[in-house]
Amino acid sequence: MPDARSFLEVIKPKQTTLLMVTCVVAYTIALKLYQKPFLPSHFAATFTATILAVAGTTALNMWLDSDIDALMCRTRHRPVPSGRLSPVGCALYGLVLFVAGFGLGLLVNAYLALVLLLGLFFDIIVYTIMLKRKSPYSIVLGGLAGAMPCLAGWTAAAGRIELAGILAAAIILLWIPAHIWYLSMYFEEDYRNARIPMLPLVVGMERASWAIVLSVAFMLVTVAVLFFVAPLSVLYFVTSTAVVSYFLYRAVKFALSPSREKAKQMYKLASITLGVVYLSMLIGTISG
Numbered sequence: 001m002p003d004a005r006s007f008l009e010v011i012k013p014k015q016t017t018l019l020m021v022t023c024v025v026a027y028t029i030a031l032k033l034y035q036k037p038f039l040p041s042h043f044a045a046t047f048t049a050t051i052l053a054v055a056g057t058t059a060l061n062m063w064l065d066s067d068i069d070a071l072m073c074r075t076r077h078r079p080v081p082s083g084r085l086s087p088v089g090c091a092l093y094g095l096v097l098f099v100a101g102f103g104l105g106l107l108v109n110a111y112l113a114l115v116l117l118l119g120l121f122f123d124i125i126v127y128t129i130m131l132k133r134k135s136p137y138s139i140v141l142g143g144l145a146g147a148m149p150c151l152a153g154w155t156a157a158a159g160r161i162e163l164a165g166i167l168a169a170a171i172i173l174l175w176i177p178a179h180i181w182y183l184s185m186y187f188e189e190d191y192r193n194a195r196i197p198m199l200p201l202v203v204g205m206e207r208a209s210w211a212i213v214l215s216v217a218f219m220l221v222t223v224a225v226l227f228f229v230a231p232l233s234v235l236y237f238v239t240s241t242a243v244v245s246y247f248l249y250r251a252v253k254f255a256l257s258p259s260r261e262k263a264k265q266m267y268k269l270a271s272i273t274l275g276v277v278y279l280s281m282l283i284g285t286i287s288g
């Protein structure tokens with residue numbers, strides 16, 4: 001019988017937590033923008049639907065990737081490759097979670113359910129099945145999955161999507177290259193053994209690093225423009241532009257002299273950067 005820890009591990013708690021931060025913050029901004037009241041039951045239904053769908057999608061990704069996970073030092077101890085959870089058990093677990101989230105999402109509104117479905121589509125069909133094992137640009141299209149929890153929160157609260165919501169999601173899209181390509185530089189041997197063609201392995205660390213610099217530069221512009229189209233305080237503008245400017249400075253410095261060891265630090269700094277940007281959005285909305 002698999003232990004409870006296995007069921008937690010296959011939903012990548014740290015990743016799911018930051019994904020849910022983007023969902024909650026987008027929900028809060030949209031409520032403020034449309035001057036809608038905060039209804040605890042509506043928020044609880046939205047949060048529960050989204051976290052179930054995200055967790056289910058992640059478990060399905062773990063099931064489908066269990067063969068290549070067994071080839072990587074970083075992932076070989078995961079529940080499925082290590083035999084603590086059967087592939088069928090992981091697949092069923094993921095399916096039940098996603099269907100429950102999607103069903104609850106339908107009760108909130110059709111937009112939310114559609115966005116949750118798009119998250120599953122871009123993560124499982126586009127990224128995991130179609131691109132991850134074939135294309136160095138897998139995370140560019142696959143990254144759209146990562147923007148869906150943000151759009152889920154926005155559309156659940158607003159019942160529609162428009163520029164501010166799209167910009168909030170774009171911040172995540174522009175962040176994903178730093179999130180993954182620095183990680184793949186550090187775990188280069190792992191990705192080579194598993195034959196996953198992440199961009200740094202195909203074009204080299206230096207060229208991939210400059211692609212990340214370009215992406216972070218656009219991320220900086222996006223966090224600044226969001227200030228002018230969403231109900232956010234100056235605190236958001238100052239904090240988010242400062243933290244992304246620092247990240248951009250570090251990304252340029254890394255690109256000038258890339259190394260595996262420094263890539264791990266940049267990977268960790270990337271998560272902190274996105275976390276601070278989104279938390280400054282939250283504080284900027286509540287205090288604004």
Ligand code: HEM
Pocket residue numbers: 014015016018019022074127139142143144145146147172176179180183268271274
């Ligand atoms: C195509 C999109 C994405 C891919 C391919 C991806 C992939 C990964 C990988 C490979 C890891 C390392 C996991 C491990 O070693 O156990 C990871 C960790 C993580 N991901 Fe993602 N991710 C994506 C999108 C996102 C998004 C959109 C967010 C948040 C908004 C996110 C947040 C995190 C966090 C917080 C961690 C843990 C970081 C740490 O250990 O310090 N990811 N992700």
Ligand SMILES: CC(C)=CCC/C(C)=C/CC/C(C)=C/COP(=O)(O)OP(=O)(O)O
Pocket residue numbers: 019053054057058061065075115116117118119120123127128142145146148149152
């Ligand atoms: C609304 C909704 C359902 C959204 C989905 C959000 C979500 C789970 C985004 C994560 C994207 C992703 C492809 C992660 C797995 O990467 P990987 O397989 O490269 O990671 P790994 O190597 O650590 O397994």
